[in-house]
Amino acid sequence: MKKIGFIGFGNMASAIALGIIDAKFLNANEIIAYDIDENKAEKMRSYHIDVAHDIDELIACSEFIFVGVKPQVVESVLDPYIQKLENKAIISIALGYDFDRYQTFLDDSTRHIFVMPNTPVRVLQGMSLIEEKHSLKDQEFEFVKNMFSAIGQVEVVSSHLMSTAGTLSGCGPAFVYMIIEALADGAVKEGVPREMAYTLASQTLMGAAKMQLETHLHPGVLKDQVCSPGGSTICGVEALEDGKLRATLISAISAAVHYQEKK
Structure with a gap:
């Protein structure tokens, strides 16, 4: 058996x-x-x-x-x-x-x-x-x-949350891979070799995710800890806000959820 x-x-x-x-x-x-x-x-x-x-x-x-x-x-x-x-x-x-x-x-x-x-x-x-x-x-x-x-x-x-929660964890890896690719593209644009850029981007996301899981700190608090006043990180954050990164990711989850509801 x-x-x-x-x-x-x-x-x-x-x-x-x-x-x-x-x-x-x-x-x-x-x-x-x-x-x-x-x-x-x-x-x-x-x-x-x-x-x-x-x-x-x-x-x-x-x-x-x-x-x-x-x-x-x-x-x-x-x-x-x-x-x-x-x-x-x-x-x-x-x-x-x-x-x-x-x-x-x-x-x-x-x-x-x-x-x-x-x-x-x-x-x-x-x-x-x-x-x-x-x-x-x-x-x-x-x-x-x-x-x-x-x-x-x-x-x-709970049964009523399976669809939405499952969209985040199930579809989420595809969204994360796109973020990894985009971060690496940005580094390649500035001269970093492609394979190195993928390693840096992937390890950075993995490390950041593990830090949130283990510290249980709000992601915004962890973000603030990296952003020095007048520094390069906060300038990058401004560019992400201008590009509506957060709103776009929220919309991606909603689009995937509503697609499943139509099936």
Whole structure:
């Protein structure tokens, strides 16, 4: 019996699987996966993860069933296996498939939980939101919480906040990568070599983020600590304010949230 069977092995599911292996939370031989894409199957084999011949086999030999397919195909993928999923435990990362939505088509005996992770789980620095409302047994819930804690930070979140909070942590890495790229471009413009600029920008963001997490100081206070009167930093802050950086980032979160509401 495998501990987890992954249905779908796309970017997010594979990041989680490889993250928990790297974190030594599970061994590769405790995981099995299935994907219709043979290239993804080859990727699984390269990491010594067993590949199921079909979903029937995966369900039969897995303690937890991990749903990692695209939201638009969740029900068409699972519908043929509703009976086989009876008395099984499901971990789902499919956006929009929260507890209440799964209740509409799964058997009452099928236990399930909705988790919204982000891609930095691959380097054990993820931010994963676990829906507070679920039907797992206590020991199953602890397993899920411990698994995602092994690959980053975890927050247990009320159902009504999952969409907005998940937008921040899920879409946020893309926004941060754009900030890293822009900061590096600015340094390159002034003569810094490209690879050095990426290192400086990435490490600076990582260090600043860690400082806020560990000190719990308001970001504005930490910003003020860097800004000497009449110095270069406050001049840069003025340029960011002129460019409406904060307003633009706020708008980015709102745009992503409202897009999801339309789906």
